[in-house]
Amino acid sequence: MSVAGIDRPEAVRSADWLELIRPGDLVVVAQGVGEPTVLLETVLAASPDDVDLFVGLSHSAALAPPAAMPLLSFGALGPLGAPAHRGRVGVIPAHFDDLPRVLRERGQDIVVLIQVGPVDADGTHGLGMAVDHTYELLAHARVVVAEVNDQMPPTASPRIAAATFDAVVETSRPLPVVATPPTTGVHDRIAEHVAGLVPDEATLQLGIGAMAFAIGRALSDRVGLSVRSTLVGDWLLELERSGSIRTGGGAVVISEAAGSAELYDLVTRGAIPVRPVADVVGPAARGEVARFVAVNSALEVDLTGQVNAEALPTGYIGGIGGQSEFLRAGQRSPGGRSIVALPATAGRYSRIVGSLTGDAVTSPRSNVDFVVTEHGVADLRGRSLAERADALIAIAAPEHRTTLKEGLAR
Numbered sequence: 001m002s003v004a005g006i007d008r009p010e011a012v013r014s015a016d017w018l019e020l021i022r023p024g025d026l027v028v029v030a031q032g033v034g035e036p037t038v039l040l041e042t043v044l045a046a047s048p049d050d051v052d053l054f055v056g057l058s059h060s061a062a063l064a065p066p067a068a069m070p071l072l073s074f075g076a077l078g079p080l081g082a083p084a085h086r087g088r089v090g091v092i093p094a095h096f097d098d099l100p101r102v103l104r105e106r107g108q109d110i111v112v113l114i115q116v117g118p119v120d121a122d123g124t125h126g127l128g129m130a131v132d133h134t135y136e137l138l139a140h141a142r143v144v145v146a147e148v149n150d151q152m153p154p155t156a157s158p159r160i161a162a163a164t165f166d167a168v169v170e171t172s173r174p175l176p177v178v179a180t181p182p183t184t185g186v187h188d189r190i191a192e193h194v195a196g197l198v199p200d201e202a203t204l205q206l207g208i209g210a211m212a213f214a215i216g217r218a219l220s221d222r223v224g225l226s227v228r229s230t231l232v233g234d235w236l237l238e239l240e241r242s243g244s245i246r247t248g249g250g251a252v253v254i255s256e257a258a259g260s261a262e263l264y265d266l267v268t269r270g271a272i273p274v275r276p277v278a279d280v281v282g283p284a285a286r287g288e289v290a291r292f293v294a295v296n297s298a299l300e301v302d303l304t305g306q307v308n309a310e311a312l313p314t315g316y317i318g319g320i321g322g323q324s325e326f327l328r329a330g331q332r333s334p335g336g337r338s339i340v341a342l343p344a345t346a347g348r349y350s351r352i353v354g355s356l357t358g359d360a361v362t363s364p365r366s367n368v369d370f371v372v373t374e375h376g377v378a379d380l381r382g383r384s385l386a387e388r389a390d391a392l393i394a395i396a397a398p399e400h401r402t403t404l405k406e407g408l409a410r
């Protein structure tokens with residue numbers, strides 16, 4: 001994903017807050033467009049001794065070269081992709097909504113670095129466009145440092161009392177624009193198949209990226225859609241422009257937006273609730289959301305339906321995120337759907353495989369009801385392992401089907 005708009009000539013930099021960090025600390029940085037990039041880059045430049053740095057979906061190019069301090073993350077997202085692939089990032093396998101607990105269980109003192117909007121008359125700051133794992137950690141942190149960005153828009157997000165902050169660094173920079181990667185004919189064919197599984201008045205969970213955008217576009221003739229998705233991209237704009245969703249009345253609930261300036265404007269002017277991750281995932285995970293349709297992508301799916309979204313034989317390249325929890329939520333929902341959508345091939349490799357090639361099962365086969373490729377839909381509901389294999393071979397690329405069948409016979 002290309003990211004533009006990180007331009008901070010007017011940033012007020014203060015190094016004093018670095019003195020609040022002690023050896024043994026875990027420094028946790030907010031992510032996405034809520035990343036306090038100035039704070040992150042200040043820590044990276046100083047690389048304090050014996051401190052772990054936990055970073056999520058980042059927009060900082062400063063992370064691409066090998067960092068001098070130990071890096072932790074929940075995946076190989078954005079600029080962490082190459083270092084994670086080379087084994088230079090300690091990946092913590094955790095559900096996205098579980099990160100606050102998991103990070104606290106490391107037993108380290110926690111320093112949270114967040115970005116907020118300007119202070120209001122009541123002495124509080126809004127989180128703006130992103131509410132992530134750092135929000136829940138505020139109550140457990142020894143130190144909280146805020147990058148106060150006067151261009152962070154006022155959204156319907158939780159607000160934080162200014163007194164919560166141990167230090168503040170003021171900046172003035174536009175939110176990063178996260179461009180949607182171009183969609184291909186394969187994405188469009190997958191999206192058409194996925195759209196066939198989405199009823200009117202469904203509640204959608206999609207991620208970001210080309211696949212999600214193509215699916216949003218393919219749903220333009222649906223009516224009464226709602227959205228309950230931790231991350232949203234410009235597909236939300238597509239749905240709004242086509243009139244497929246309402247944005248008022250809590251029909252759209254998100255934790256983070258990452259896309260164009262128009263998307264940020266929609267979230268702001270539409271008063272779309274930007275809520276803590278647990279609030280977004282929780283009702284769906286408890287089966288309280290009817291027609292909840294979760295669509296997630298993968299690197300590969302084996303012939304029993306096990307999903308790998310994390311690793312290839314060459315190394316770690318993906319992540320867990322909310323995948324397996326959202327898929328399970330799709331199963332628990334009355335009229336809901338649990339869908340894994342992926343291209344059938346990556347170059348000469350089939351992504352429908354006899355055995356997973358990467359060393360990870362991100363979602364168990366019991367969480368997966370539908371697998372979709374450009375060649376069709378494998379409906380795995382109620383099927384035995386052998387029946388699943390047949391259904392999955394039928395949506396593999398035609399040139400790989402014989403090999404997959406031969407592998408089964410062995």
Ligand SMILES: CC(=O)SCCNC(=O)CCNC(=O)[C@H](O)C(C)(C)COP(=O)(O)OP(=O)(O)OC[C@H]1O[C@@H](n2cnc3c(N)ncnc32)[C@H](O)[C@@H]1OP(=O)(O)O
Pocket residue numbers: 056057075077096207209211230231297298299300308309310312317318319320321322323346347349350351
């Ligand atoms: C709220 C949050 O922050 S959650 C964060 C976001 N969500 C998650 O982390 C959930 C987990 N999901 C993911 O990480 C991603 O959706 C992924 C990794 C599964 C898929 O990401 P995509 O960017 O769509 O992957 P894509 O299909 O382009 O594959 C990436 C590369 O690996 C290659 N590849 C993928 N699968 C295979 C395979 N089975 N064999 C060989 N190569 C492969 C692709 O060809 C591509 O190579 P390229 O970059 O040279 O073109």
